[in-house]
Amino acid sequence: MRFKVRDKMVLLLVLLGLLSYVNGTTLQPMIFIFTSLMIGFMKMMVTIELFLPLMVMIGNRGVFYGAFYTFVLVMNQVATYYAAEFALLYNWQQFYLFTAVLCFILALIHWIFMHNKYFALKVPLHYIDWLSILLFISTFMFSAYVYSFGRQQDWFNSKNIINASIAAFVSFALLSIRQLTLKRPYLSFKIFTKNNVQHGLFMLFWLGMFLGTASIQNTFAVGVLGYDQLTNTRLSLLMIPGIILAGVLAIFWFKKEKPLKMYIFSGFAAMVGYAIIMYFSMVLEFSYDNWYLPMFLKGYGMCSLFISVWFYTLDKLEMDEMLAAIGLVLVWRTFLAVGIFSTLYSWFQYRFQVTAIGDLAVYMDGMTFTPQNVAANMKAIQLNAIIIATKKIFGYIILVGFGVLIYVATHHFGAKRFQYFRFVRVLGGKSVIARRRLRERKKLLEEIKDAAGPAV
Secondary structure (H helix, E strand, O other), X not given: OOOEHHHHHHHHHHHHHHHHHHHHHOOOHHHHHHHHHHHHHHHHHHHHHHHHHHHHHHOOHHHHHHXXXXXXXXXXXXXXXXXXXXXXXXXXXXXXXXXXXXXXXXXXXXXXXXOOOEOOOOOOHHHOOHHHHHHHHHHHHHHHHHHHHOOOOOHHHOHHHHHHHHHHHHHHHHHHHHHHHOOOOOOOOHHHHOHHHHHHHHHHHHHHHHHOHHHHHHHHHHHHOOOOHHHHHHHHHHHHHHHHHHHHHHHHHHHOOOOOHHHHHHHHHHHHHHHHHHXXXXXXXXXXXXXXXXXXXXXXXXXXXXXXXXXXXXXXXXXXXXXXXXXXXHHHHHHHHHHHHHHHHHHHHHHHHHHHHHHHHOOOOOOOOOHHHHHHOHHHHHHHHHHHHHHHHHHHHHHXXXXXXXXXXXXXXXXXXXXXXXXXXXXOOEEHHHHHHHHHHHHHHHHHHHHHHHHO
């Protein structure tokens, strides 16, 4: 079945506007969950509809990724800041209504200016396995519940977390079995047998380790430094110079067709540098000016790794394979990897903080501190415990980060692993190789003469 591209885009944008309006007028959590699921689904369809034509027009996929991800990440930081400011000036519901109006305006623009042609390929709807889609949704919805509410419900001491974990595992198992038995699977697992996809997913996993630091950074900025929501969100704007630098460098890198290794290495090195600066700089007297360098490095590392690792992971895949892989790789990069590490950080943050308070309490007794002094300094004790816990987490991140740098430095990235140097031994003014080539040439001429004789 074929749909006109304009009709599809207009319908999707109108539905996005309606769902945003629903979010702005409801207070029911279950409605938020359902509408967020549908918004993510439709938003991805709109993105692909704009993504593929631009990539085909530019031709060079690396250059396209350099421009596309730079634009997307910059706009994401700007939109996050203005969303927080809009919600602070009015309220969070008004922002959803504003988003709905923008979607309706975009739908009108598409209806006026977009071409009214059919999509080039006919794709029958019965080719789509709807049961696989439901299993895919249930797998990650249950996983999202575990990641979001695990700390609040004390992890596996809660029956809800245990049941959600079992449901996510069973859904994924059924999804995998069904894909292996279908003639036209919804998800193709063949791509995971490719070497570049395996190593790309491995690097995206460790990228999630660095992106997950946003949670502990927020704990430090809000809990220790006392930033309000708008000031904390403004920190994301400090990443924009690093993002732009990474994008410009990526366009130059791919135009010159340079090897990816050093570009990927620079991205992970920037992330490790961000972690090192945060480890040594986190004190109660941390100034706002101290954020410029670490956030610049974080912006550069995030953008460069989004571009380069994504390019390397999807490299040498056909268009059909790439479209099938985009959803899985996107879920792996943005949801699973970041969710796993954010969950681990929140758990370690609590454990290390309790340990730090116990260590600080060793130096306090009735002979050195009176109860009045302890009560007066309780806030400082708690803040120092948060800093100690956060520094411990950053310390482990740095150690693992150095391991990732060693891995990147030693990985071949598709290049030849070994090169053999040929040494030519000269005897009597003529090389051994030259004499061998002369013998091969004489033999070839004799074969040509033998073949030419019968032809004549």
